[in-house]
Amino acid sequence: MNKNDIREGELALINRHTRTPLTENDVYAFSVILCDNDIDRDLERFSDNALDELAKLFDGVTGITDHNPKSDNQTARIFSCKSEFVPDKFTSDGKPYKRLFARAYVPSSQADFIRSIESGIKKEVSIGCSVKRRICSICGRDISLCPHTKGKYYEDQLCFVTLDKPTDAYEWSFVAVPAQKNAGVIKNFDLKGNDEMNVEKRLFSGEEQTFSAEEVRELAETFRSLKQKAADGEVYRNSLVREIKTLSAFALPDMSADTLDCMTKNLSVVQLNELIKSLETKTADVLPTEPQLAKNGNSRTSNNTIYKNI
Template sequence: MQKNFETQPANRGVTDEMLREINKYTRQDLTADDVFVFSVLLCDNEVDRDFERFSQKSLRTLAELFRGKTAIQNHSMDSADQSARTFLTEVVTDETKRTSLGEPYTYLKAYCYMPRIEKNEARIAEINAGIKKEVSVGCAVRSSICSICGADERISPCKHRRGKTYNGKVCHYVLEDPTDAYEWSFVAVPAQKNAGVTKHFSAAAQKLGTAQKGVTLTAAEARALHDSLERLQKDAKAGEQYRSDLCETASRGLLRALPALSASLAKSLCEGLDCSQLRALSLALAEKNAPRTPQLARPADTRRKAKNERFKF
């Protein structure tokens, strides 16, 4: 997943301790003059615009996972764009600031270095100028917990919808148990949050559709594509459930109509059909299985029975 945070990179003086950490990642020892060190806020525990938030525990795990990871430009996989490396991370709690949920505001701070070479000059100048940027982090989490009922969306999705209010509480998902952190990148801050998602998705889809070789997506395109895939996966899950319900109804109807049929044969016959065929079959079987109502014969009683039977497939 991709998460975006507005952040203001700050230039740092290079201490000996920092150099020791930095030199763990370099082939030859660098001196304070060789490197430019800055810090950046990677992610925090505030509910974001996708109605998700990291727990404090997740932030601590991410702090470990992000150590040594590179900072790239717009999630490009080109190694030439790997401009900075995270050499130290810490989780900071700002006791004077509360999140929208009233928790102490906690964030993951990363210390990064860049070699002072010509290629990095523009980026270094930007950071020195303190230009506010959006940082986009890529990571994977094992659990996504509903804030209303505690269900894990990945294992047993519940009926609560993120962003909707239940008993005065807005549903969001708590991201727990991070398993990997890939990289992070500076991206341009969109003027309006969520603006241009559709546009980015179309651009990404077109790039993928016409690709002759490797494709580079911008962070916004990658995010739009990811969000769209997530939505499709949810729809697909609902569709599968619907089809399986139809299949169940039709095979029960078949067994009622043809009691000599084995349950497994009824099931495999139905499994080969698509949704509209299953629906048509269920209706036809319901019609056939409904008892004929003899005219004038105990009308009230029979009608009630017939009515119930029609809906008992």
């Protein structure tokens, strides 16, 4: 963040966004670093290409300059944005450092904000954007589809995420923290508008569709992961059915095993759990538990939990 007046040609860029043309006296312009390609505290980085794309997406986007709930939120607007390498600067893993550098303006009436910029208090920026790809550093696949976990080590290699293919940049704002060395960027990701959703939508559209090789790979990964989840679900479902059979032996002794099988076959997991609950209530009637025993004055059995875990 630099203290800076309007530079040559910038007024024209600002006036693209205003209803009535502003003069140099009406506005205050400043520089802000929105994000970069270094691995941040969330173990995420933007790819170099993502920064190029974000430069286009952030032009004209407004940001909140004041998070004080007592005052009306003030906004600044980005009027120029570019990605740039910084000479002789490298990321923590030794790549040439690249950042997203923006110029923004506020009305010159925002004296408090301008003062806080000039004193260096407002340093940290949070951005809101959507990305299509979150690439795992270990295997190069989408982190939501691969077995690796961000922050874990795999044979001495730390798993981090590269954010790629941004689809939308919708906000930025200053985070109320005191100036600090190596102030980072906090990101809020909103996956709405994620293209993976569109792949799914297209898949279920009922119409003929063409998918790219990359989309086919994603669909195959999703399918594989769903199959695994379905297998796990089946194990869980079977355990519920077994529990129902055990409880029914007490609560519904006249019901045949066949009828029971027919009944449980078409029930969802939620319905199976409901059935277990009502069978447990019924079993409690058949096999009195502690309150009734206690009422009978048999205090020695009040800690008897034998029937609780049938």
